[in-house]
Each structure stands twice: as structure tokens, then as C-alpha cells.
Amino acid sequence: xxxxxxxxxxxxxxSDFKEGSQEAFSFLYHTYYRKLYNYGYSIAxxxxxxxxxxxxxxxxxxxxxx
Numbered sequence: 001x002x003x004x005x006x007x008x009x010x011x012x013x014x015s016d017f018k019e020g021s022q023e024a025f026s027f028l029y030h031t032y033y034r035k036l037y038n039y040g041y042s043i044a045x046x047x048x049x050x051x052x053x054x055x056x057x058x059x060x061x062x063x064x065x066x
Contacts, residue, residue, distance in 0.1 A: 018064050029057055
């Protein structure tokens, strides 16, 4: 993960992600996975939640150009 992304705007990170930057994707994953997990933990089964989060990030990566 590129530590410099923490200094960039959300617009720059998202733009880089859409252009295929694996570093931007990694930054997004590491920044938001735990937050999403903690939120979902209160309303969903732990294993189902993990599967759904993985699916979410996979779909984001596959559809990044749209």
C-alpha cells in the first residue's frame, strides 16, 4: 500500500483506482475494509459479512472503469 495516498484527495485516489492503480485499490481496501466490517458486524453473521466484503471489493475492482 502506498502511504502517500493518505495525503491525496479522495478524487485523486478514486481517479487512480479507475485507471487501474493497484496501489489506489489497496489503499481503499485497507482504509475501508475494517470500517465496513465493524459496521456490518452488528447486523450480519461474521462469515457472511467477510464473504460479502470480499465480493464488494472484487466487484469494485472488476467494474472500476465504469
